[in-house]
Amino acid sequence: MKTQQMINIKDAEKDQIGAVITNLDVVQLEPESEEIGEILSAIYRNKLIVIKGQNLDPKQYVDFTKKLGTPQIYLQENYHHPNFPEIFVSSNVNKPGEKVGVAGTGHYWHTDCQFQEQPLSFTAITPVIIPETVRSTSYIDMNKVYKNLPEDLKTLIENKILIHGGNNRYKVTPDDIDKSIQQLIEYQNKTAPPVKHPAIIEHPVTGDKILYASSGFTMKVEGMNHEESEQTIKRLFDFIEKEEHIHTHHWDKGDLIIWDNRYLLHKSSALPVGEKSKSYRIGIYDKYPFYKGISKNS
């Protein structure tokens, strides 16, 4: 029987995001324990948590995420860890003749898997190799953005449906080498067609209203002509990405960061030339539908 830990959760300041959790060894946690419940509540309450001082091996990491929900196996295998397909590897560090993971991921504003019918509830990330100079991830709280939206913009999109797609962000793989751009586009349109979600979603746990749009994946507003749609999404992105909405987390060794993709957009930092970086991400589906009104398995 594992002992109960005196978990220490320091919630974010008012109107800020990000709790800091210390005094916790996630390896020791039992599934469905009180501590797991506290961690899940802290994610919903603070939108992002940082659990300090964890240095997990890949198996321990996957096992922990299974206690929070169901780990995702990402749709493209070229991102997978060789032994643990649940781990999505972002890395520019390779041994000669061996390529594991993908370099330069996520350097644009997005929320993970927004281009899918059933987007990803949480993202967990932990650094494996931290660059010498800078490594951080920036976030935008889309509940706060919704509350701050100018009234005319809010009225314009309040009951609209937005169309999202990930094809512009597709990274070619060695298997694509003899394909034309046209073939790649046709293949992508067939395997990952655009999806629709409400512009304003309601969080299934907190009931908060959230603007669900990102310049990384959102393509158009349903029911508007091309010009009107382009103007509207440009106004939205300009407003969303204002400096005052951006919160940046700088990584420390041992940080295990988990956030709620319903609430937050994120963007990875640019890596200076010559710097090495490697991180392990695991997507997690919690037990709730992504937003109120969508079925869990649509």
Ligand SMILES: [Fe+2]
């Ligand atoms: Fe991402």
